[in-house]
Amino acid sequence: MPPTSPLRLASSLFEASFASRPAAGASAPGRVNLLGEHTDYNGGPVLPFALPQRTVVLAGPGEGWQAVSGVDSAVVSFDPTAAPEGRWTDYLAGVIRVLDGMRAAPPGGRIAVASTVPAGAGLSSSAALSVAAARAVSHLAGRRLSREALVEVAFHAEHDVVGVQCGRMDQMIVVHAAARHAALIETAEGSVTPIPFDQPVLVFETGVAHRLADGEYNRRRGECRAALAACRVAGVEAVDLAGVPESELERLRAAMPAVLHRRLTHVVRESARTRAAAMALSVRDYPKFGEYLVEGHRSIRDDFESSCGEADRLVESAMRHGAWGARLTGAGWGGAVLVMAPPDRLASLTSGVSADFRREVGRGPTVWTARASGGVRGERAG
Numbered sequence: 001m002p003p004t005s006p007l008r009l010a011s012s013l014f015e016a017s018f019a020s021r022p023a024a025g026a027s028a029p030g031r032v033n034l035l036g037e038h039t040d041y042n043g044g045p046v047l048p049f050a051l052p053q054r055t056v057v058l059a060g061p062g063e064g065w066q067a068v069s070g071v072d073s074a075v076v077s078f079d080p081t082a083a084p085e086g087r088w089t090d091y092l093a094g095v096i097r098v099l100d101g102m103r104a105a106p107p108g109g110r111i112a113v114a115s116t117v118p119a120g121a122g123l124s125s126s127a128a129l130s131v132a133a134a135r136a137v138s139h140l141a142g143r144r145l146s147r148e149a150l151v152e153v154a155f156h157a158e159h160d161v162v163g164v165q166c167g168r169m170d171q172m173i174v175v176h177a178a179a180r181h182a183a184l185i186e187t188a189e190g191s192v193t194p195i196p197f198d199q200p201v202l203v204f205e206t207g208v209a210h211r212l213a214d215g216e217y218n219r220r221r222g223e224c225r226a227a228l229a230a231c232r233v234a235g236v237e238a239v240d241l242a243g244v245p246e247s248e249l250e251r252l253r254a255a256m257p258a259v260l261h262r263r264l265t266h267v268v269r270e271s272a273r274t275r276a277a278a279m280a281l282s283v284r285d286y287p288k289f290g291e292y293l294v295e296g297h298r299s300i301r302d303d304f305e306s307s308c309g310e311a312d313r314l315v316e317s318a319m320r321h322g323a324w325g326a327r328l329t330g331a332g333w334g335g336a337v338l339v340m341a342p343p344d345r346l347a348s349l350t351s352g353v354s355a356d357f358r359r360e361v362g363r364g365p366t367v368w369t370a371r372a373s374g375g376v377r378g379e380r381a382g
């Protein structure tokens with residue numbers, strides 16, 4: 001095990017902070033969403049895979065709740081029944097509160113967290129944390145939750161308690177991911193279809209943390225609800241926005257303000273595109289898949305307006321350097337750009353795009369290669 005493994009870090013953090021050994025442990029990965037952005041809370045499909053980077057949560061018994069994260073190594077006390085405080089422990093508090101409602105939480109505990117998932121980069125460090133915590137804390141209470149239950153606990157923790165109006169994509173892929181596979185998740189049905197996927201994916205971090213994202217994100221959700229209401233008034237019987245037929249888009253232009261029509265257009269076309277891209281992926285047609293990635297990026301840039309200048313530059317530069325495709329992944333307004341390219345182009349593309357970014361933005365992007373990895377799992381504590 002390399003010395004920087006998050007399991008080893010979490011173990012030493014636990015012992016140094018609480019002078020005892022943990023009794024339960026779990027880890028969960030971050031994720032990259034290949035395609036299907038802002039579709040998960042609109043009943044549409046998403047196409048993510050799990051990263052090799054993981055978050056480890058170790059838990060041991062205690063009175064009251066205390067937690068420590070390798071991010072700052074400071075031990076903090078928190079009360080899962082109190083209102084969220086705007087701190088990272090809100091995610092733990094949310095998980096414990098939801099578990100408590102299922103009689104699957106102990107009365108108190110000690111928690112140590114260590115992670116190699118970049119936080120706030122659109123790579124789902126929050127679901128990695130919530131899902132790993134849900135598994136470790138429920139184990140501490142002697143309960144073994146099903147995968148479906150882990151998704152629900154982590155989703156309700158983030159959605160109801162932390163207050164991000166997220167869909168279920170992140171929790172579902174973090175729980176259900178299989179190594180060397182992406183997953184087509186149909187969020188309306190909750191179905192997960194694994195698709196063999198062993199290509200290396202370049203991830204360029206824009207270095208723009210999506211700090212404003214929660215406000216914009218929740219505003220987009222409101223716009224999607226308003227667009228759906230306008231569709232219904234216009235006589236379209238759709239359960240959710242992704243269910244609006246593409247053939248109705250032109251007619252619906254007059255039925256709502258232009259900005260809502262752009263949001264609708266993104267969700268409807270992105271849903272069709274994601275299903276088509278999943279087909280291309282399953283027959284390993286990467287050039288075609290790349291075209292869908294670029295179309296998807298244009299759609300979030302122009303219609304959903306959730307991109308940022310740094311991401312647009314990275315995508316354009318990657319295409320100039322011979323990529324099959326590239327796009328901003330995650331909620332947006334910052335975060336990371338994924339790039340897929342022929343294997344013999346990866347090295348020159350990485351240096352070319354990095355040089356372009358340094359010239360245009362004035363600093364180097366952080367870049368690394370990802371391969372599809374496995375989902376949540378137990379970790380031996382102590």
Ligand code: ADP
Pocket residue numbers: 055069070071087088089091113114115118119120121122123124125126127129330
């Ligand atoms: P993303 O999920 O894209 O990384 P979010 O804004 O949804 O971005 O979640 C990031 C937040 O999750 C952080 O601000 C922090 O509160 C919490 N978090 C994630 N990983 C850790 C960690 N290892 N230690 C402490 N907090 C973490």
Ligand code: MG
Pocket residue numbers: 124125126127170
């Ligand atoms: Mg998140």
